[in-house]
Amino acid sequence: MQIAVHCYGATRLHTGSDTLMLSLPEPATVADALAALASRSEAFAALLKQCAVAIGDELVRRTHPLKPGDELALLPPVAGG
Amino acid sequence: MDDLAFDAPRIQERPLVLDELLVPARDDCGALAIFAGTVRNHHDGKPVTHLIYTAHVRLADKMIRAIEQEIGMRHGVPLCRVVHRIGRLAIGEVAIYAVVRAPHRAEAFAALRAAVDAVKHRVPIWKEEFYADGTSAFVTGCCIAEPEAAAHGDAHHSHSH
Numbered sequence: 001m002q003i004a005v006h007c008y009g010a011t012r013l014h015t016g017s018d019t020l021m022l023s024l025p026e027p028a029t030v031a032d033a034l035a036a037l038a039s040r041s042e043a044f045a046a047l048l049k050q051c052a053v054a055i056g057d058e059l060v061r062r063t064h065p066l067k068p069g070d071e072l073a074l075l076p077p078v079a080g081g
Numbered sequence: 082m083d084d085l086a087f088d089a090p091r092i093q094e095r096p097l098v099l100d101e102l103l104v105p106a107r108d109d110c111g112a113l114a115i116f117a118g119t120v121r122n123h124h125d126g127k128p129v130t131h132l133i134y135t136a137h138v139r140l141a142d143k144m145i146r147a148i149e150q151e152i153g154m155r156h157g158v159p160l161c162r163v164v165h166r167i168g169r170l171a172i173g174e175v176a177i178y179a180v181v182r183a184p185h186r187a188e189a190f191a192a193l194r195a196a197v198d199a200v201k202h203r204v205p206i207w208k209e210e211f212y213a214d215g216t217s218a219f220v221t222g223c224c225i226a227e228p229e230a231a232a233h234g235d236a237h238h239s240h241s242h
Contacts, residue, residue: 008135008137008205008207009135009207009219009222010207010219013219049226050224050226051226052205052224052225052226052227053226054137054140054205056139057139057140057143058140059140059225061227062227073137073140073205075137075140075205075225075226076207076219076222077221077222077223077224077225078201078202078203078204078205078206078207078222078223078225079201079206079207079208079219079220079221079222079223080134080136080141080165080176080177080200080201080204080206080207080208081118081165081176081177081197081200081201081206
């Protein structure tokens, strides 16, 4: 399946773009998507471990099953204020 | 807590306006506590020229509203409002306003501090600092991933932000 990944904060420094498309074998979970992304570099893999993931305006767990066309947001450690 | 009088976006690209958080006045409250977070011109000894804040706007807006409700209930304060700015901010500009009204000052101060801490620690907002030497960096923040995903829990790290 194809999903979109939106990169927030420092994650876009590792992907070079705000959004990227990912192809995953079905069935797939959020953890599978993160594992596929982690293969890009060790530094990105380390940051992904600290990322929360959202779909729409909901935080989702690593075990959350993905559907084709899902749009994941990668949320690295936050620093508002 | 029922604050239907304030429906402004909690994440705003325009300069924040404190007066919008202060109306209407509350005759039942004797304390009004206000926090403003402003852009500092240095970080870890390096001169900072400006910041760029970004956010997951939908989620951040929803989470700030939930934090306002949570703080209101936990601290027994009838009004708690927080707005956060995104985009490019110059030194001295306001990045966050938090406002609490309460019958007395003790719960107002406590709720105000808790609201600001919760927003800083939990809401998907990021701060990129730009330095006088032309470099930039994202400020190290608090991990909001589920505990089993990250070895780095937000209860144990040091806070320079």
